[in-house]
Amino acid sequence: MSLTHFNLTTKLLERHQQQRFRQCKTHDSPQSATLIHQGQTYLNFSSNDYLGLANHPLVKKAFIQSAEQDGVGSGAAHLVCGHHRQHQALEEELAAFCQRPAALLFSTGYMANLGVINALVGRGDAVFEDRLNHASLLDGGLSSGARFSRYQHNDVDDLQQKLQANDSLKKLVLTDAVFSMDGDLAPLPQLIACCQQQQAALMIDDAHGFGVLGNTGAGTSEHFGCTVDDVPIYMATLGKAVGTFGAFVAGSQELIDYLRNFARPYIYTTALPPAIAAATRQSLRLIAQETWRREQLQAHIQIFRQQVLAQGWSLMASDTAIQPLLVGDEQRALQLSQALADKGFWVTAIRPPTVPVGESRLRITLTAAHKTADVQALINALAELRTNDV
Incomplete structure (x- = not known):
């Protein structure tokens, strides 16, 4: 069937006229x-x-050595036969680095956010998002089917009012830790206090804080001195400060076991190449040492x-x-x-x-x-x- 009725040409022309047309360089x-x-x-x-x-030469060397030894493609999803020793070691090292009991690898941050949110909430539940959250958090909240609400940027009072007015049993608050377009930090101590008072779970996306903030580079959570009880769901990506690719979620062993069984983007996606995991392990060592x-x-x-x-x-x-x-x-x-x-x-x-x-x-x-x-x-x-x- 033709795409004529999809109005692709019209929509692209509008983007051109608005000077918002994008293409890769x-x-x-x-x-x-x-x-x-x-x-x-x-x-x-x-x-x-x-x-x-x-x-970095050592990161590249780790990648090359692993590719020579472990091959390139992982061959399958983690739960089939794609979970390599390099993946397991990286998950354990990420958990230790973040001072959390366990961690789970995802192929991208987008997939991690969609996977976590959709695994945790659905119809009858409620999601509360900062107005300036990354698109992956917003899309995860919208696709979950949960009642969706956005609070004013970094406005904890506005969030509290929305939480109080909502009667859902399960409430999930989602925020960027470092906002990707503004560069400012979420007020984690105040958000934590609000969530604990209103019995809501807090998830942070620390894509732009992990590796950069905190005494050891463990991210925004470390920067504010937060524990796993304060921030039970911690997500960060590996393609920014870490310099490799992929993402992970860290939290309690129970959370990670649950996501391994219920997060569809994890279950139904081919695992990262083992060489990426090996390179990331080397990068984590450099972050800690240098x-x-x-x-x-x-x-x-x-x-x-x-x-x-x-x-x-x-x-x-x-x-x-x-x-x-x-x-x-x-x-x-x-x-x-x-x-x-x-x-x-x-x-x-x-x-x-x-x-x-x-x-x-x-x-x-x-x-x-x-x-x-x-x-x-x-x-x-x-x-x-x-x-x-x-």
């Missing part, structure tokens, strides 16, 4: 402080490789914020590696992104529907792989654009 280099696109080298300030581990990476990243953040704010730019309230420069107008954001590209900087413009209308921005991300001179070069370029009113 292919690059030819590993993730690092630089990126090569169409033969030109750019300083890369758009990567989520926050600790500079995606191209504390200078987090320290260098924090130094970059402080330098960047101090000088860019002094130039008169509008930076959002973030102390993390995500430093959004708020522009507002979509066309203006695209112009600034292109102007920076002309100067040799790869900085992505973020526009609706990813962010609300009127809140287009440059999503600038800093990493431990950047040198101080790299960060200063970007600061100087922004000063030039500000002076010339580009």
